[in-house]
Amino acid sequence: MTTVPEQLFLLGNLAILLTYVVVTAVVVVWAVRRRGRLQDEADAHRATLQAVAEHTDDAIIGSDLDGVLTAWNRGAEQIFGWTADEVVGRHARILTDEAGAAEQRDMMRRIREGEKGVPYETRRFRKDGTPVEASFSVALVRDRFGQPIGFSAVVRDITALKEAAERQRAVEERTHQAQRMESLGKLAGGVAHDFNNILAIIVNYTDFAAEEAAGNDALTADLRHVRTAADRAINLTRQLLTFTRGDTIQPRDVDLSAALAEVHAMLGRTIGEHINLIMVPSAAPVTVHVDPGQLQQVVLNLAINARDAMPDGGTLVLEANTADLDGGELDMQPALPAGAYARLLVSDTGEGMTADVAAHIFEPFYTTKPRGQGTGLGLSTVYGIVAEAGGSINVYSEPGVGTTFRIYLPLVTASGDGAATLPRHDAPPAGDGRTILVVEDEPALARVVTRILTDGGYHVLTATGGRQALTLFHQHRCDALLTDVIMPEMSGRRLAELVHASEPALPVLYMSGYSNGLLGTTHVLDGDIAFIEKPFTAHDLLHKIAEVLPDLTRRYG
CATH class of the missing domain: 3.30.450.20 (PAS domain)
Structure with a gap:
């Protein structure tokens, strides 16, 4: 039997034990509940991460x-x-x-x-x-x-981003190419005026000498070689001015299929019998507003390039049709807005080009032809003509397969004055003593023009600048004014304005080898402006003078 102190001792220990048990139980319960809350939070966190990852x-x-x-x-x-x-x-x-x-x-x-x-x-x-x-x-x-x-x-x-970046790169390349051409254009334009004056002198004096040498076969043959070299120089200058936008453009409505038909015979002689030439005209008229001569130059340049790519023969296809640029084709033509376009395709089965070559072919003076066989201006000329007409050009080529050039030009829905006609080759009418006031600051060329007009039956007054021309105009009765466009003291356009202030109906014929002073920034000749491009022949000048003189035009037409 325990004593009271012992019982109290036991009860104290029991109380301590019960307290420990209760505290432990509380701690255990709290820990279990906390762990459950943490687990729930972890599960919720994982669910959130899973949802984020899935969506x-x-x-x-x-x-x-x-x-x-x-x-x-x-x-x-x-x-x-x-x-x-x-x-x-x-x-x-x-x-x-x-x-x-x-x-x-x-x-x-x-x-x-x-x-x-x-x-x-x-x-x-x-x-x-x-x-x-x-x-x-x-x-x-x-x-x-x-x-x-x-x-x-x-x-x-990032596929879409890559494609957008590639399109941006293509736009930047086009911009850089345009800037390079603009820089070269300033250089070309600066020398074109003087160079064309020189060529006009060479060409016409060569023709004068050939007339005098009639019957002397050896001398005539030599002069023919000089004339051929001069013609090559003329073509080279015109190519430079074309792709640098310094050339004169006289656009009109032209049926693309009809234009291809006109150059068919010429192409047959140019590309040779080893090339199979296929023409695929459009069933309906495809009308574009371009300079007919420049359109012909585009076709000839592309055809010649195709011929050179097929030395052992092949097939050249020229096709005219229309295209609606509103989808995939629009991506290939970023310079053009969506809409209906005339399309000219020039395809060959030649050697083809690598992607690196194709990326540079429209650059001036770039050529893969052997030295002496190409100027590197043909395709840059094509590029300039197409851009000037408001169109765009691209190329697809595979080595060993062939090449296709695709040209897109704004489509004219209603034709205006129809397809272009070939230049006249009949003799111009005589001048019958009519007086032409000639204004040319290059003395040697002024002498050439005076001789041509005098031999053509005209009376000629010659001035070397605008002030002298105005003096002669007020002292003499003149039937027409023939003036250079770019002159030191007064432009031809300004001279014509002063003359028309006194005699509004006086016919004016402008002449220039670089027409920026006449055309401003448009490069498109207004329909009421008569213009002859230097260098010209006696035949061309006499025809043009006859066209601007009203009474001669009635007899001539």
Whole structure:
């Protein structure tokens, strides 16, 4: 039997024990509940991360250290076309080709060696084989002990961005090309006026000498060689002015198919019998507003290039039709707004070009032909003509297959004055003593013009500048004014304005080898302006003078 002190002692210990049990129970319950709350929070956090991963447009991909796929979100399904069930457990090489697989192995090696967060852009492939331009950000995944267990990648589809960047690059290249041509144009325009004056003198004195040498076969042959060389120089100058927008343009409505038919016979002689020439005209008229001579020059230049690309023979196809640029074709023609266009296709089965060559063919003086066989101005001339007409040109070529040039020009819905006619070759009427006031600041050329007009039956008054011309005009009765456009003291246009202030009906014929002073920035000749381009022949000048004189025009027409 225990004593009271012993009982009290036992009761005290029991109380302590019960307190410990209660406290422990409370702590256990609190710990269990806290752990449950933490687990719930962790589960909620994981659910949030899972939802974010599933609803992002980017692909989130996981793999083990060998590259076997372990995670694949909805963004990955949208980008690559594979479902998670189809790819999890398969190697990541299903997304790439052999070159991409090697790149992928190198990337995984670099990350395992310690490189952090490797971002890179590469090409991968969808389930259907179409390419995807992708931006990858890859990192190493570790377990809770710090040991690597795999890789995680965030992948973004940048195909649209790449395509936009490529279009921007193409626009910038066109801009740079236009700037290069503008710079060269300033240089070409600066010398064209004087150079064409010199050529006019050479051409006409050669013709004068040929007339005097009639019957002397040896001398006539020599003069013919001089004339041929001068003609080549004339063509070269005109090509320079064309692609640099310094040439004179006299546009009119032209049926593209009819224009092709007109040059058919000329092409047959030019390209030779070893080329099979096929013309594919449009069933309905395809009307464009262009300078007829320049359109002919475009076709000839492209045909000659095609001929040179087929030394052993081949097929050249010229086709005229229409195109509605509102989809894929519009992407290839960024310089043109959507709408209906006339289209000229020039295709050959020749040697073709590499992409690098094709990227430079419209640049002035760029040529792949042997020295002495090309000036490098043919295609740049074509480019300038097409751009001046408000159109655009591109080229598709494959080495060993052939080349196709596609030219798009604004389509005229209703024809105006019809297709162009060929120049007249009949003799011009005599001047019958009519007085022509000639204004030319180059004395040698003034003498040439005076001789041509005098031999043609005209009376000629000659001035070397605007002030002298005004004095002669007020002292004599004149039937027409023939004036240079660009002169030191007064332009031809200003001189004509002063003359018309006194005699509004006086016919005026402008002459120039570089017509910026007459045309301003448009380069398009107004319909009421009579103009003859230097260098000209006696035949051309006499015809043009006859056209501007009203009474001669009635007899001449």
